[in-house]
Amino acid sequence: MIDLKGIICITGASSGIGLATALKLAREGFTVYAGTRQLQRELETHKDIENLHFLEMDVTKPDTLRQAFSAIEQRHGHLDVLFANAGYGFLKALGQASMQEIKDVFETNFFGVIHTIQLAEPLLRKADAGYIIATSSVGGLVGQPLNEVYCASKFALEGLLESMATYYKPTFNIDITLLEPGAIATNFGSTVQRNIEETGGIPDDVYKPIADAYLGTYAKRNTAPQTAESVAEVVLGLLQMETKPLRVRTSDAAEAFAAHKTAADPMGLEGTAKIRKLLLGL
Secondary structure, eight states: OOOTTOEEEESSOSSHHHHHHHHHHHHTTOEEEEEESOHHHHHHHTTTOTTEEEEEOOTTOHHHHHHHHHHHHHHHSOOSEEEEOOOOOOOOOTTTSOHHHHHHHHHHHTHHHHHHHHHHHHHHHTSSSEEEEEEOOGGGTSOOTTOHHHHHHHHHHHHHHHHHHHHHHHHHOEEEEEEEOOSBSSHHHHHHHHHHHHTTSSOSSTTHHHHHHHHHHHHHHTSSOBOHHHHHHHHHHHHHOSSOOSEEESSHHHHHHTHHHHTTSTTSHHHHHHHHHHHHOO
């Protein structure tokens, strides 16, 4: 369990899950450092909220991360929780996407997390018990049509943190959890739609029937998407757990969607323990 006076850093905290979690945890008494690329806007908007401190953090620019963690170290000497939340969706077939678009998705969704963890880890090791949470997705468990680039970035993230989990807890006393939401009522979906529009809309090509079918079923399946505030409650619950799961779906809908991949080991702890014992003798 993370102490209520714990120090928490959240990336991607200018909106959606990141902002909702930052506000929730600050109001619960945690000291929250919220990373944003819109620093002045957030400072003005949330200046009266106690325990909430915004820092300029762009996960594609490691220098901004380095400066932020340096500020946290100077003030506190350690970091209890890192919530690596920055990321964005991308809906386009591999045959439609440019190599630059693919690299951009990975730069934020995968390499951005790597940059963040590498720079935060020394501070996490100085805590009595550190904790890394990273926003993955059911798309990190289940491949979906026209989401292959996005899903690949999240599959990579899952592989990264699942591997780290095999030794971070026994070696550094750092727990790791992958947060796996389904559809969320945030700017995430509108960002995906805007990206489509800014690149000429859905092209009338061989992939259009697939796109039409996917978008049609998506609308029917997600008439009541989970709120960012609900996900923030899940994060608070994780902080209060004695035994942290490796992975957690954030809603019943997400659980059902990924059940064929997770039913045998919903929390991921059995698999982690198996590999830890098999490969490390722990």
